[in-house]
Amino acid sequence: MYSSRNMCLKWLLLLLIAVAGGAVAAASSAVRRDGGVTYDRRSLIIAGRRKLLFSGSIHYPRSTPDMWTSLIAKAKEGGLNTIDTYVFWNVHEPQPGQYDFSGRADIVRFIKEIQAQGLYTILRIGPFIQAEWTYGGLPFWLREVPGIVFRTDNEPYKFYMQNFTTKIVDLMKSEKLFASQGGPIVLSQIENEYQNVEKAFNEAGARYVLWAAKMAVGLNTGVPWVMCKQDDAPDPVINACNGRSCAETFVGPNSPNKPAIWTENWTHLYDLYGNATRIYKPEYIAYQVALFIAKLNGSFINYYMYHGGTNFGRTTSAFTLTSYYDPAPLDEYGLINEPLWGHLRELHAAVQNCSDTLLYGQQTNYSLGPLQRAYVYSGDERKCAAFLVNADRNNTDIKFQNRTYRLPAESISILPDCNIVSFNTAKVAAKCTERIRVPTMKFDSPMLWQEWREVIPVFDSTTLRSNLLLEQMNTTKDTSDYLWYTAEYEVPADAKAEIKIGSRGHVLRAYINGRLVGSAHGYFRNFSFTLDTTVLFHRGVNTISLLSIMVGMPDSGAYLESRAAGLVNVNVLGNQGSKNLTDKYPWGYQVGLVGERVQIYSMNGSSKVPWSKYTISPNQLTWYKAIFDAPGGSDPVAINLNSMRKGQVWINGQGIGRYWISFPKPDGMPSQTWLHIPRSFLKPRGNMLVLFEEEMGNPLGISIGTVYLKKLCNRYNSYPFLGFSSTRRS
Structure with missing residues (x-):
């Protein structure tokens, strides 16, 4: 608990920052005409107009450059106008002062692809990101800096954090990627969910928040900054919500001049070895989005994740699966996941159909019943939009503007003209899809395998x-x-x-x-x-x-x-x-391991050990190698490791990820058996597959196959979705 003296000091520092950043703060309350981005209490203001932004998280290192165009296009088709990504410090600066912006780390190419498709970008620099990514995105060498304490008022940490943040901002400026330069980046983030740890650092934590905000604003990007899950984000930095139900949990903007922003609307809860899979219903996600807009004047919602992707190599955080947010609207392979993708697409269309009214109209709300409420937006030229909320677990008939409407249980009806229902969050029209994996090659012959036992x-x-x-x-x-x-x-x-x-x-x-x-x-x-x-x-x-x-x-x-x-x-x-x-x-x-030291999984390293024929009898701590041709066609490719136990996989020297088949979920099933092999990792012929098996898995049960979607039905009630665990109240 802060003393009154310390609280006074804190607010004095806030005032000093506000004065120092006066130009930015002033810009946030006035419309700029130079292409920059500002904000007011209703939304971000881009090129002089308020904008309602539907965004989706797509992380460039969790996919491959050849996938980026398709992922962004499918997100745009799904009704998004913005793509959000973290910046991965340990990917870009693996050693102090040594930077990598190539391949999957080519963030400039990724953002330019977003721009080419006419979408905006949210750049979440952090540079601590968490993200179920190894070390929360911090490079390990940072741990060895003398006297360092991460994420607090600590000079060594602040030096390196500011250095990397400046590096990224300067890179974006050099490529003219900020909206103030005509680029797609309309919002940047500094730090990440710091409120979760701030109390552990006492007063030093509060000082660090103020420093981080001032440092970021001082970089003069021409676009606003946001701090997610930081209720006291200093002006002019915007505070934002992360979570699955921000319509009900968000404290709201901490200034009457800031918009309501939702930086992480969780489409899933990330999977862990040994834990049950937890997925949110499309109806629940849509309900929360509609309520956030209706109730809080919400004008920015980012789905975390929109495409989960793959944690290649050793990039996952502790106990996290190689597959990341696979049940997102775009699955691990980039395939459309129905009905979630389609249901959200319809929601986005209904909301955008009345976006001007929502952004410029006046909100009123009133009760329609014990658990029913109307949120009405009235604009110029008799424009009107309404959200009719039923938080009851039962269907309910209500009267609205002299008409009777049937509201399904736990749903929100959107009336872009205050007359006709164009969308209801509980009515899912999109057909569900089943993902099919077809084996194209089985490694069931001992003749296909060679082995080498780790010393x-x-x-x-x-x-x-x-x-x-x-x-x-x-x-x-x-x-x-x-x-x-x-x-x-x-x-x-x-x-x-x-x-x-x-x-x-x-x-x-x-x-x-x-x-x-x-x-x-x-x-x-x-x-x-x-x-x-x-x-x-x-x-x-x-x-x-x-x-x-x-x-x-x-x-x-x-x-x-x-x-x-x-x-x-x-x-x-x-x-x-x-x-x-x-x-x-x-x-x-x-x-x-010795195998790691010689890089046994690479073409050159493979020749440095005396491989022998497969002995048929599974062994512990064993390296296995096989050669295969790529499956035909263009469908995504995956490897089935159901017969293995625990280890890692490489294709042509590229780390596919970890597997841990022997650590089941509570239902006794493995957490993950299929691992994604990007097409760009493969050659038409002569691909080298290498595995390191720690236990006694049997490589003769491995297969490689292609992945496609099959539409099945209109209902999906058998799927273990979560959501609406208690009666919602508006």
């Missing part, structure tokens, strides 16, 4: 040594999911003993003298666990080899730079006495 290291083979258990992230520096802990343990005679190993996550495989003796893993938000098993030690020196495995880096929360992973204690308990191997005991370390 289990011993203490003598290691060069990195310590007399304590090292923290994993500081040791691997995020160059690998894998860290080997090795030690020698001597006993005078053959004996059974209990070995107890504590880990901060995420997965552990224990080997004694090269033999697997146990495995264990944590869970999302409960990463820590203990592996406790009985082992047989042979007389003399025994080798302990412990493979600690991460399944993605953390992506959120305060003090991210201090997060830890890996082993915390190792104890041996037996009749010949107990031994604590945690401290003051020699350990040897190997970062990563």
